[in-house]
Structures are given as structure tokens and as C-alpha cells.
Amino acid sequence: MEKEKEKIKEEGRAVPIRVGISIGDINGIGPEVVIKALADNRLLLDCTPIIYASSKTISFHKKAMNEPEFNYQTCKTANEAVNRKVNIINVWNEEVQFELGKGTEASGKYAFLSLEKATEDLASGKIDVLVTAPISKEAIGKAGFQFPGHTEYLAHLAGMDEAxxxxxxxxxxxxxxxxxxxxxxxxxxxxxxxxxxxxxxxxxxxxxxxxxxxxxxxxxxxxxxxxxxxxxxxxxxxxxxxxxxxxxxxxxxxxxxxxxxxxxxxxxxxxxxxxxxxxxxxxxxxxxxxxxxxxxxxxxGLPIVRTSPDHGTAFDIAGKNEANAQSMRSAIYLAIDIFNTRKFLKEIAANPLQIQESAHHRKRGDRQHEIE
Missing domain, CATH: 3.40.718.10 (Isopropylmalate Dehydrogenase)
Incomplete structure (x- = not known):
């Protein structure tokens, strides 16, 4: 019944952009800034966030931050995500040992798993854009990530030498x-x-x-x-x-x-x-x-849209509820803006305006026809 109500509400409204979010290093401030950014419900007017992590991970950070107003639901795939709600895909289900403030092999593994699943869904069109929370290059490298950063990794996946x-x-x-x-x-x-x-x-x-x-x-x-x-x-x-x-x-x-x-x-x-x-x-x-x-x-320079906050994992303040979420919020909005700009420019290129004959010229044509 609830789903039917939601469906009725969505009729006639623009389809929100599906924003995939990789969680980054779970021992850094990535989960914190994601939660803080998405706790502002105004953002949900423009997008459907899909977090690639685990509900246990998000619940741990939510509790540590004392954010009772942050609500989310889990879904098995991005196709099942509910529009204008915060959705979480459980990329892993096991219990996680958190070591806040430290980049570990385990935190690197989960960051890599999150990124891999998010990019798979981006490539298959299940999400529209990708926003990446910060990773520890040292930690994710221990998990087999062989690139200097997100930029080089995404260029590789796109089959390009560089982005x-x-x-x-x-x-x-x-x-x-x-x-x-x-x-x-x-x-x-x-x-x-x-x-x-x-x-x-x-x-x-x-x-x-x-x-x-x-x-x-x-x-x-x-x-x-x-x-x-x-x-x-x-x-x-x-x-x-x-x-x-x-x-x-x-x-x-x-x-x-x-x-x-x-x-x-x-x-x-x-x-x-x-x-x-x-x-x-x-x-x-x-x-x-x-x-x-x-x-x-x-x-x-890529066929896909990917943004990220301009800061790193900030291990020194991880778990202290001191991180500023504005950069993450800006990253989400910029991804939406670029997606919409690309879509708009593609549409007007595909449907160029036809040159319309003015009323003045039509009258002249009619009179000429009468004379003839």
C-alpha cells in the first residue's frame, strides 16, 4: 500500500537523479560526512542517494554521531531503491571491527568493495552519477587497489590513458x-x-x-x-x-x-x-x-560523472563528530548539475529548433500567391 502511495506521488514529477555514493575508508570521516550531508532532507528533492556500504557500518557511525534524525532503508540492488529516500546496498554483511582514526587493511578492503560495486552499477546504468567519499591510498593499496587514486582508477575502467x-x-x-x-x-x-x-x-x-x-x-x-x-x-x-x-x-x-x-x-x-x-x-x-x-x-573527460569532496580521510578527527559535510553536499549537487547539463545539451543537439517563418513573410507569400 505504501509503495502504491509513493508511486502515485511520483506521477507527474521529474525522475530524481540516482546518486551512487561509495563510502570511502570506514575508519575516516567518509561515513560521517555522508550521513551529515544526507540528513538534510532538502537534498532528497533532487536525488535518490544510494550508499554502497552496509547498514551495520552506517548504524555504527550514526550512533557514534548521535544522529537520530538520519533515516535510511536497505535494498538488494540499485533498481529497488526508493525515490527520494536514502538507500543502502549491503555490499558486505559481516561484523566489522572499527579502528577509527587508522587506515587498516580491513578498512581499505571495504573501501575497495564499495567502490567496485558502485562503479559496476554506474557502468550498467543502475545509477546516474557517482560520488566518492575519501579513501586512504595506503590502506586501499593493501587491499589490492593498484592506482594512485580515484581519478586514475576511473580512467582505467573507461579505457582511457588519463582523465x-x-x-x-x-x-x-x-x-x-x-x-x-x-x-x-x-x-x-x-x-x-x-x-x-x-x-x-x-x-x-x-x-x-x-x-x-x-x-x-x-x-x-x-x-x-x-x-x-x-x-x-x-x-x-x-x-x-x-x-x-x-x-x-x-x-x-x-x-x-x-x-x-x-x-x-x-x-x-x-x-x-x-x-x-x-x-x-x-x-x-x-x-x-x-x-x-x-x-x-x-x-x-570521462563518459561518466564522478565527484568527490576535496578533502581526505581526516583520520585525526574521525569519530569526533567534528567533520564539515559541506564539501560532500557540494559534491552531490555538482554531480547532479553536470548530469543535468549534459542531458540538456544532448537534448537540444538532438532536437534543434526549426526556423519558423514569420507572420510577415507568410502574409507576403499569401499575397504573392493571390497575385499569381
Whole structure:
């Protein structure tokens, strides 16, 4: 009877986006920020969350946080998820030994199981988007995860050499040429072709994921002060500038290379839709200083939509009920927005507006017909 009532309620309403959520490391703050984000029922107006974990795991963290208002239901598969309710798929059923604040082989195993099941359902269309809670790379590595992070793992599953890591907070968007690469290896990794590919991927994402028709991209240099015309390195002249010029020859509005140190504090930042940094900390240190609480990590350049909070497992505060859930909440909303933008652009491309004859021209045509 209840299901019938729900069905009647749903008739005539837009189908909510099915948001799959991998739980991340169960000894970190992942479960806490997921629970806090989904405890706000307003979010359920736009989506149907499906958490890949176990009801026992969620119940443990719910009790530790003293969140009596957080309600959920279990389902065997994503196809059975109830719209606009929080759903949990039991990826495992055994009792779990929690060691809050520690990344262990066991916590890595459960993080990997959650991610595997969520990505399977994403690939088969059972969920629309994926939001990943933070993992411990060390812990999940002990469980057989052979990738530097989510970005590389998802690119591998998509059959691509690389994806584009992009950090997003409102109109602030920072993408990276290299991601999880030791600093001493960055220079040798940069090539004209690699930088050009990242510029093109960023340009494409800004258009199809954010609906920006003619995006402007600021490209950073590698060296201090973008080398000051070769005084502090040759990468700008030999690699980065040629890649920018190649992009411009393909009608992409790429500019630079800009010195990274003063860019984010400059009013020039507002002139660009996104920034492309050469390496991890060059872009992310400034981004997280500006938008740590609501920043989102978006994996661009893939056929699927995946977002994540921009923070890590925060083992130091795990279990203390101190974690801020805004980044997780923002990650869910951004995934929904990108999914809807892609859907909208696909629909208008498939059904272009027909040129309508004006009333003035119709009258002229009628009169001409009468004359003839």
C-alpha cells in the first residue's frame, strides 16, 4: 500500500537523479560526512542517494554521531531503491571491527568493495552519477587497489590513458596537467602533446559539463615567475607556450603561461573560466586555501560523472563528530548539475529548433500567391 502511495506521488514529477555514493575508508570521516550531508532532507528533492556500504557500518557511525534524525532503508540492488529516500546496498554483511582514526587493511578492503560495486552499477546504468567519499591510498593499496587514486582508477575502467582532475567551487575551477606524480618527475612528464591534450579536455568539459560556450582558460607556467623569459627554466618556452599556441590554432581560448604565485590573488582571475596548473600542489594549495569547506574534486573527460569532496580521510578527527559535510553536499549537487547539463545539451543537439517563418513573410507569400 505504501509503495502504491509513493508511486502515485511520483506521477507527474521529474525522475530524481540516482546518486551512487561509495563510502570511502570506514575508519575516516567518509561515513560521517555522508550521513551529515544526507540528513538534510532538502537534498532528497533532487536525488535518490544510494550508499554502497552496509547498514551495520552506517548504524555504527550514526550512533557514534548521535544522529537520530538520519533515516535510511536497505535494498538488494540499485533498481529497488526508493525515490527520494536514502538507500543502502549491503555490499558486505559481516561484523566489522572499527579502528577509527587508522587506515587498516580491513578498512581499505571495504573501501575497495564499495567502490567496485558502485562503479559496476554506474557502468550498467543502475545509477546516474557517482560520488566518492575519501579513501586512504595506503590502506586501499593493501587491499589490492593498484592506482594512485580515484581519478586514475576511473580512467582505467573507461579505457582511457588519463582523465582530467578538476577542482570546482562555484566559478573557481582548477584543473591539473599532472596529478599524483613526484615533484622531481613533473618536468620530465610535461610534453607539448600532454599539455595540449589537457587544454582540450578542459575546454571540452567547460562546454559540455558547465554549459560555457566559449570558455577562456588560463595556463600556468612551471617555474617561478613563469621563468622570466628563460632566466629560471626553459619549460615555458620549449613546452608550455608551444602547447598554448597549438590550442589557439584549434580555436581554443587558452592564455599564458601565467606565474602561479600571484594569479589567484589578482583581479585577472575573474576573466577566466578555468585554470590549468602544471602539477598537484601548484593548483590545489591555492584552491583549498580559498575553498576548502565547499570545494569539489571532479573527474572530467570521462563518459561518466564522478565527484568527490576535496578533502581526505581526516583520520585525526574521525569519530569526533567534528567533520564539515559541506564539501560532500557540494559534491552531490555538482554531480547532479553536470548530469543535468549534459542531458540538456544532448537534448537540444538532438532536437534543434526549426526556423519558423514569420507572420510577415507568410502574409507576403499569401499575397504573392493571390497575385499569381
Amino acid at each position: 582530467l582532475m578538476m577542482m570546482v567551487s562555484g566559478s573557481l575551477r582548477v584543473a591539473l596537467v599532472t596529478t599524483h606524480v613526484p615533484l622531481k618527475e613533473v618536468s620530465g612528464t610535461l610534453t607539448r602533446e600532454k599539455i595540449l591534450a589537457k587544454i582540450k579536455a578542459l575546454d571540452s568539459s567547460l562546454k559540455k559539463d558547465f554549459g560555457i560556450q566559449r570558455p577562456k582558460i588560463a595556463v600556468f607556467g612551471l617555474n617561478p615567475h613563469a621563468s622570466e623569459n628563460g632566466k629560471m627554466g626553459t619549460e615555458e618556452a620549449e613546452t608550455i607556450t608551444p602547447a598554448i599556441n597549438m590550442a589557439r590554432n584549434e580555436d581554443i581560448f587558452a592564455f599564458g603561461p601565467f606565474p602561479a604565485d600571484g594569479f589567484f590573488g589578482s583581479p585577472n582571475r575573474s576573466q577566466y573560466d578555468a585554470v590549468l596548473a602544471m602539477y598537484h600542489d601548484q593548483g590545489l594549495a591555492a584552491f583549498k586555501a580559498l575553498a576548502f569547506e565547499d570545494g569539489v574534486n571532479y573527474t572530467a
